[in-house]
Amino acid sequence: VDVSAANxxxxxxxxxxxxxxxxxxxxxxxxxxxxxxxxxxxxxxPRRTDFxxxxxxxxxIMATLALTxxxxxxxxxxxxxxxxxxxxxxxxxxxxxxxxxxxxIAAHTDGLYTVAMIGFLPGFPYLEGLAPALHTxxxxxxxxxxxxxxxxxxxxxxxxxPFTSPGGWHIIGxxxxxxxxxxxxxxxxxxxxxxxxxAAITEASLRMLMATP
Amino acid sequence: MIRVRQPGIxxxxxxxxxxxxxHLGVPVGGAMDTQAHRIANLLVANDERAAVLxxxxxxxxxxxxxxxxxxxAGRDVTASLDGTPIVPWRPFRIEPGAxxxxxxxxxxxxxxxxxxxxxxxxxxxxxxxxxxxGGWHGRALKRDDAxxxxxxxxxxxxxxxxxxxxxRTIAAWGAGPDLVPAVRCHLSRRARLRPHGxxxxxxxTPPHHSxxxxxxxxxxxHHSAPPRRIADRADGRPADHGWLPSPR
Numbered sequence: 001v002d003v004s005a006a007n008x009x010x011x012x013x014x015x016x017x018x019x020x021x022x023x024x025x026x027x028x029x030x031x032x033x034x035x036x037x038x039x040x041x042x043x044x045x046p047r048r049t050d051f052x053x054x055x056x057x058x059x060x061i062m063a064t065l066a067l068t069x070x071x072x073x074x075x076x077x078x079x080x081x082x083x084x085x086x087x088x089x090x091x092x093x094x095x096x097x098x099x100x101x102x103x104x105i106a107a108h109t110d111g112l113y114t115v116a117m118i119g120f121l122p123g124f125p126y127l128e129g130l131a132p133a134l135h136t137x138x139x140x141x142x143x144x145x146x147x148x149x150x151x152x153x154x155x156x157x158x159x160x161x162p163f164t165s166p167g168g169w170h171i172i173g174x175x176x177x178x179x180x181x182x183x184x185x186x187x188x189x190x191x192x193x194x195x196x197x198x199a200a201i202t203e204a205s206l207r208m209l210m211a212t213p
Numbered sequence: 214m215i216r217v218r219q220p221g222i223x224x225x226x227x228x229x230x231x232x233x234x235x236h237l238g239v240p241v242g243g244a245m246d247t248q249a250h251r252i253a254n255l256l257v258a259n260d261e262r263a264a265v266l267x268x269x270x271x272x273x274x275x276x277x278x279x280x281x282x283x284x285x286a287g288r289d290v291t292a293s294l295d296g297t298p299i300v301p302w303r304p305f306r307i308e309p310g311a312x313x314x315x316x317x318x319x320x321x322x323x324x325x326x327x328x329x330x331x332x333x334x335x336x337x338x339x340x341x342x343x344x345x346x347g348g349w350h351g352r353a354l355k356r357d358d359a360x361x362x363x364x365x366x367x368x369x370x371x372x373x374x375x376x377x378x379x380x381r382t383i384a385a386w387g388a389g390p391d392l393v394p395a396v397r398c399h400l401s402r403r404a405r406l407r408p409h410g411x412x413x414x415x416x417x418t419p420p421h422h423s424x425x426x427x428x429x430x431x432x433x434x435h436h437s438a439p440p441r442r443i444a445d446r447a448d449g450r451p452a453d454h455g456w457l458p459s460p461r
Contacts (some may be wrong), residue, residue: 019236029231031232032232032234032235032236033236034235035236041235043232043235092423113297118236118237118238119238120238121238121343121344122234122238122239122240122341122344123237123238124238163343163345164346165343179227180237180238180344182239182334182335182344182346182347183334183339187234187237187239187335188237188238190237191237192236204410209329
């Protein structure tokens, strides 16, 4: 379901509303409802339903859609140690915007972010709300390994790598928070629609928090 | 229990994937070759979703500490059991202490009756390598890993007992191209191994016949007829299993 061409409410609100409605209707044969930023994907078992039936069901839903307001929830605080060995690209980001690392940190911790979607890696949040002054294109050469907990800026998004992975975003800091724990009842710290704030911590705090799981 | 003697390039525990968690960024993953996965499981009377080992290429050696019923599936498989060549797409039994070696293959499924008994993580048993969870401790197998095997189904036990009773190692029946067109790739691969574990130089490729479904089949004269068939065609005619390599 592609909502990128829709007029009116932001696509995130549309996607969220459609997802909520689909979850409520529990259509037969649907095995996964996956919200993205401007679209929503339904995975279905072709032995139990078919494309036509789902297309019709979605048509009905779209025609009678009531928008789900974004909940006014308390933001989840993600502590971040900025710069140094944990944020090797902080200086580059500052230089790219002709400003200082301290100003980048101030702008990044100032923002109130919304999780647009979770993707790329389990628990990886694509966060909307990055100050335009911090929008930075991806690195010219991606790293083959970015450590788990790395906080990055890529284009107009910011996010946190839950696992060590290849990555092309500018890494400005590191959080000790675990973003994804597969054996927990609520595996992902964040879900689409959640609010997030970053808070600067010292390197000593980071080390202490990383040592105490 | 299965003791990993040689893990090969990348051997992982896989199933048919982790559905329903994509909204949290969890990839579905699972078997690369789902047909091979499902058929190998069915050959050892497992649920088709049971956890198996999936091997990339070859160089894998597994020692079994218990009796087991096993099936291999995949393309271009050459394997041996205690040095005796063993063909894919049929169940065979393994005695305690025996060494199963996968010499070459593409992505090869090794299904064991009872399945690989690893815990469910997010409703699945497959390995998510990037995120490091599921399967065997979230990683590819290493030398000396010891994998637990689940309880075989009653049908699997009957197959194994039948093999014991008829003094066979490998069943006289299996899955064929009427189930999997890709099976034809194995047809004339006579899995006789040279001492260093490489497949023999093959004789010139036999002529290929069109089967009318877009696939080609090697000349059946190069193969013996099966003693039993396990599937009929959709049009009601008996399945043509002339492709089966002779049991050995």
